Amino acid sequence: MSPVDRRPANATLILLASLYCAQGLPSGLLAHSLPVLLRQHGVDLALIGLLKLLALPWLLKALWAPWIDRMASRRLGHHRGWILPLQLTVIGILAGLALLGPQWLFGSGLWLLLGLLLLINLAAATQDIATDGLTVRLLPERWRGLGNSLQVGGYKIGMLVSGSGLLLFVDQLGWALSLGLVAGLLVLMTLPIARFDERRRLPFQPALAEPAGPGLLLRHYRGLLLQPGMGLWLAVLLAFKLGDALGSPMIKPMLVDQAWSNAALGQLTLLSSLAGIGGALLGGLLYARLGALRALLLGGLLQAIGIAAMALLVGQGAQVGLVYGVSLFEQIADGLSTVALFAAMMRQCRAEHEGADFTLQASVQLLLAGLVGASSGWLAQQLGFAGLFTWAGLLGLLALPLVLLYFRRYGRQPARVN
Incomplete structure (x- = not known):
């Protein structure tokens, strides 16, 4: 090595x-x-x-x-x-x-x-x-x-x-x-x-940095957006978490409608959060072993399956074991897919532009996901919980061809400093 x-x-x-x-x-x-x-x-x-x-x-x-x-x-x-x-x-x-x-x-x-x-x-x-x-x-x-x-x-x-x-x-x-x-x-x-x-281990490299004067905001992000394949990568960012954003806000309301108490939901939330932490750790290990492309494809697939599986819980709230099994799996998949996505976002960051380049990608990823999430309640009323979770899973799968297309065209090209 x-x-x-x-x-x-x-x-x-x-x-x-x-x-x-x-x-x-x-x-x-x-x-x-x-x-x-x-x-x-x-x-x-x-x-x-x-x-x-x-x-x-x-x-x-x-x-x-x-x-x-x-x-x-x-x-x-x-x-x-x-x-x-x-x-x-x-x-x-x-x-x-x-x-x-x-x-x-x-x-x-x-x-x-x-x-x-x-x-x-x-x-x-x-x-x-x-x-x-x-x-x-x-x-x-x-x-x-x-x-x-x-x-x-x-x-x-x-x-x-x-x-x-x-x-x-x-x-x-x-x-x-x-x-x-x-x-x-x-x-x-x-x-x-x-x-x-930090001064010894990671000295600041002013030759790679732009002057902090007027127009910095435009110059900084223009350089990122001009990177090869950035348009396609932004499409990946917009699509990758859409299914999760659509389905996850309605998980607890669905269980409330099936008579789950605050205490029961609190316990489920705690254990699900711990499962999500475990999924995040697993995601890091898989990224190191599989690389960016396969980690993203695996994480996206499991994420889509996890949110679609929530449809199995509609009308089954009394089946506590089933609720816990599906909920823990969904959180593990969410943690794993989030880590894979964030690690891939770091690949796009240019030297001495790391903080802002990562921040812009994170903001793009949150933008459409937030708008889709805001519509989840209305869609649940129109489609029912089962329909919402099924469509959320299908929406999650639509991101995978974009991931594959991006990596086939641009996946081996490192970010350049403009």
């Missing part, structure tokens, strides 16, 4: 796992814990719905991603110079929230809370750009699947800790101690990047 294909050192894997887990910690708080706590304190549902708007920085981050690639700290290093201050910002905000009582925060201080949560999302989304760029540079092609296993798995673990974990212990430990523990865990997750000597 050549040195470039050698498995990354354990210290590198720990570094990446810690960074992605750090992103999941505040995300779990926002997505899972706070909606429950706010409602328990009598906050209006319309205001709770505003939490979704706080995720806007994640959707808009492609607008400032090129500057993250261009502007480097001479003292801290390029990506490390962004990650450390941003992660410390999130820690500081969480520590401040822990010191403020929930009675005041969820009452007269609610708008301050929402503003601070928006800052957390802005910092975390920007840190994600730098982290993705660092990941692409640290990992050779063969092991990028493993890197994305750490991304998906670490993020989900972080979300479980601050989502399910916080809800489990907040009544016993109280708001201040529970949130303080989340901030403390984030401090631990910061230690690997604090010890990482």
